[in-house]
Amino acid sequence: MSGKLYGLGLGPGDPDLITLKAHKILQGVPVIAWPAPDTGPSFARAIAAPHLPGGQVEIPIVMPMRTERFPAREVYDKASVEISAHLDAGRDVAVLCEGDPFFYGSFMYLYERLALGYDTEVVPGVSSMMAAASAAGRPLAARNDVLSVVPGPLSDEELTNRINAADALAIIKIGRHFNRLRALIEKLNLLPQAIYTERVSLGSERLMPLAEVPENTAPYFSMILIYKGGEDWIHALPGSKA
Amino acid sequence: MSGKLYGLGLGPGDPDLITLKAHKILQGVPVIAWPAPDTGPSFARAIAAPHLPGGQVEIPIVMPMRTERFPAREVYDKASVEISAHLDAGRDVAVLCEGDPFFYGSFMYLYERLALGYDTEVVPGVSSMMAAASAAGRPLAARNDVLSVVPGPLSDEELTNRINAADALAIIKIGRHFNRLRALIEKLNLLPQAIYTERVSLGSERLMPLAEVPENTAPYFSMILIYKGGEDWIHALPGSKA
Numbered sequence: 001m002s003g004k005l006y007g008l009g010l011g012p013g014d015p016d017l018i019t020l021k022a023h024k025i026l027q028g029v030p031v032i033a034w035p036a037p038d039t040g041p042s043f044a045r046a047i048a049a050p051h052l053p054g055g056q057v058e059i060p061i062v063m064p065m066r067t068e069r070f071p072a073r074e075v076y077d078k079a080s081v082e083i084s085a086h087l088d089a090g091r092d093v094a095v096l097c098e099g100d101p102f103f104y105g106s107f108m109y110l111y112e113r114l115a116l117g118y119d120t121e122v123v124p125g126v127s128s129m130m131a132a133a134s135a136a137g138r139p140l141a142a143r144n145d146v147l148s149v150v151p152g153p154l155s156d157e158e159l160t161n162r163i164n165a166a167d168a169l170a171i172i173k174i175g176r177h178f179n180r181l182r183a184l185i186e187k188l189n190l191l192p193q194a195i196y197t198e199r200v201s202l203g204s205e206r207l208m209p210l211a212e213v214p215e216n217t218a219p220y221f222s223m224i225l226i227y228k229g230g231e232d233w234i235h236a237l238p239g240s241k242a
Numbered sequence: 243m244s245g246k247l248y249g250l251g252l253g254p255g256d257p258d259l260i261t262l263k264a265h266k267i268l269q270g271v272p273v274i275a276w277p278a279p280d281t282g283p284s285f286a287r288a289i290a291a292p293h294l295p296g297g298q299v300e301i302p303i304v305m306p307m308r309t310e311r312f313p314a315r316e317v318y319d320k321a322s323v324e325i326s327a328h329l330d331a332g333r334d335v336a337v338l339c340e341g342d343p344f345f346y347g348s349f350m351y352l353y354e355r356l357a358l359g360y361d362t363e364v365v366p367g368v369s370s371m372m373a374a375a376s377a378a379g380r381p382l383a384a385r386n387d388v389l390s391v392v393p394g395p396l397s398d399e400e401l402t403n404r405i406n407a408a409d410a411l412a413i414i415k416i417g418r419h420f421n422r423l424r425a426l427i428e429k430l431n432l433l434p435q436a437i438y439t440e441r442v443s444l445g446s447e448r449l450m451p452l453a454e455v456p457e458n459t460a461p462y463f464s465m466i467l468i469y470k471g472g473e474d475w476i477h478a479l480p481g482s483k484a
Binding site: 009016100111125173201 | 249251253254256257258259260261262263265266342343344345346347350353357362364365366367368369372373375376377379380381382383384385386387388389390391392393395396403404407408415443
């Protein structure tokens with residue numbers, strides 16, 4: 001009988017923000033697979049580390065950071081073959097995922113290769129968007145607000161349309177687009193409502209009004225939250241410039 | 243010294259989908275407050291139940307379901323006074339929240355009344371949107387998709403604009419708008435990509451293509467997910483009609 005495949009959401013970074021379900025699976029699963037950059041540690045592996053009993057087989061999925069075109073098919077093809085071998089041998093495999101597996105996660109590239117062939121369970125996790133709002137001390141959205149999650153690499157025109165069509169926004173995948181995004185948000189008169197968040201829930205967490213960020217770039221694990229809503233108290237909270 | 247106020251995200255319903263952090267707080271906090279309808283049990287209280295050691299003080303926040311205009315100020319004013327009395331006496335208070343406290347949650351109405359006066363921590367939780375995508379077996383969004391969360395009570399015109407402006411959607415607050423929403427989604431040729439989810443992660447969970455839902459209304463804890471993206475494999479998954 002084949003093993004079971006888990007897509008395991010591990011939350012935004014604080015090991016205490018994993019679910020009881022993910023914790024139980026980490027305690028018992030014989031094989032884990034996790035994404036890693038070509039240099040430096042795996043963030044997903046680090047979140048799981050305090051919960052691992054030790055002795056499990058580990059499959060690093062090393063993704064060159066400079067890959068221009070995602071998905072890097074060969075990397076996922078190769079990882080799928082490795083994972084399949086364990087599943088075929090009856091061993092369960094947990095793929096470690098930062099945040100939530102299905103919220104802009106790379107797990108989908110393994111899922112599309114394996115889910116139709118093996119018993120698969122996706123365990124949802126706390127997404128960094130929810131953690132960012134908690135850390136910033138302001139709601140993501142309320143009542144009949146439309147909340148949009150908008151990737152930073154979109155063009156200025158697309159971004160403008162998407163920002164105008166929403167009441168609340170989380171802008172993700174900022175990186176080298178940071179300066180362009182800040183200029184656009186300023187042009188749209190939304191700078192006073194914009195909060196910059198970085199590495200939320202970790203010791204290295206940073207939060208500040210977007211207007212006050214000194215850098216011109218942002219790391220991968222950063223996000224801009226914008227709340228246009230008319231709640232005066234939200235804009236009176238610490239961190240708001242309004 | 244005053245007690246600490248927690249806004250405690252408890253996840254979508256399965257008690258195993260609460261975080262280790264929420265679990266620890268539930269084990270130790272002397273006072274809990276939780277929302278409840280005027281008849282029937284509190285969903286948030288039910289999620290927390292297996293994790294409570296017993297003996298804690300409980301503050302039900304009973305919200306008449308027929309209230310036309312939210313927030314029902316008097317209810318939150320009264321609850322804030324009760325909670326303040328415990329905080330002033332040095333007792334920590336955890337407000338139990340379904341899903342994530344700041345994702346369309348009613349916790350914000352207590353937060354606006356209490357957060358500036360007391361040490362407050364919001365503990366993020368797994369939102370029902372993430373759990374619905376996991377249960378449906380399809381990503382919420384990927385790559386440079388724009389994901390929008392759209393409340394069902396909006397007008398047809400607003401809904402059409404918001405749906406057209408996004409690549410992936412979660413339609414929430416469906417209830418008595420179900421028939422109108424289904425007709426609109428069909429008119430926009432998105433019915434084959436629409437999945438209906440209800441009470442995800444609970445024993446009473448239901449998932450099916452939107453086109454196959456027999457009822458004309460939907461309960462409060464339901465959601466419609468639409469993924470417009472061009473990934474063929476997504477639309478080949480069980481549950482898709484394409």
